Amino acid sequence: MLVNINLLPKKERRSNKSIYILFIFTVVAILCLIAMLFLGHFIQKKNDELAQQVNKIKEQVETSQTMLTTYENSNAAGELEKAVIWAEDYPLKTVPVIRELTSYLPERGFILSFLYNEDGTIQLEAQFDTTREAAYYLNRLMDSAWITDVTLSKLSATTITTSVDEGALSTEQDVQRYNGSFQIFLSKETIKEEEQMDQQEKEQGDSNS
Known part of the structure; x- marks a missing residue:
């Protein structure tokens, strides 16, 4: 009668719990990465829009200043003429x-x-x-x-x-x-x-x- 005797230690089965934790950690990391990428893209988009608005406002201010300077230069003589006419046609006492x-x-x-x-x-x-x-x-x-x-x-x-x-x-x-x-x-x-x-x-x- 043959007897099979195994003197090697039995291999313990890997716990499925560690695999689940690793999987969840990986999923969470991927989701955080996606969220960070999305948030970064959103912030960059807002910054670009704000920069465009600032540039637009600067252009409007420069245009208004140019128009004001042109108006003042072109109407200086006209305003002086009106003042002279008013002085000649001043209200009576x-x-x-x-x-x-x-x-x-x-x-x-x-x-x-x-x-x-x-x-x-x-x-x-x-x-x-x-x-x-x-x-x-x-x-x-x-x-x-x-x-x-x-x-x-x-x-x-x-x-x-x-x-x-x-x-x-x-x-x-x-x-x-x-x-x-x-x-x-x-x-x-x-x-x-x-x-x-x-x-x-x-x-x-x-x-x-």
Whole structure:
């Protein structure tokens, strides 16, 4: 009878656990590598876009500066000419104009509002006791050398309450007044000429004294 005796040590089976760990580690490493490559590509793409935007903004700034320089150089003479024209056509002084318009009012008429525009037009509202006084004021304005044209755009009646003294007593009563709206066009040339003449006369008077 034969007996088989094996004196060599038995080979232990490799554990499958280490293989699984190595496989998982490899997969994770590959995924991390792919993610890093994707993230790097994304960052590089954003950097390229930002660089393009910066270059575009620089080009726009340079273009704007060039256009501004060209505009300033080309319009310097034009702006100077406009300034000279404005100086020659400067707005009239308001106080003399108001004095002139007030001098045409009837005894009991007075100005309610006064709007003076630089183009030489005036929007004026005045109050009168009667419609005849309003017509009288309109005629006087039309005859003035300072005025080229005038229109009475509106005439409305209004009621106001006034105090009336009757001896020792004071009573209130309602009276009717008329508000007229006038649009007045001034002759700036005529007014300037008169202002210059008045200034010359004043200077001559000062020099003589």
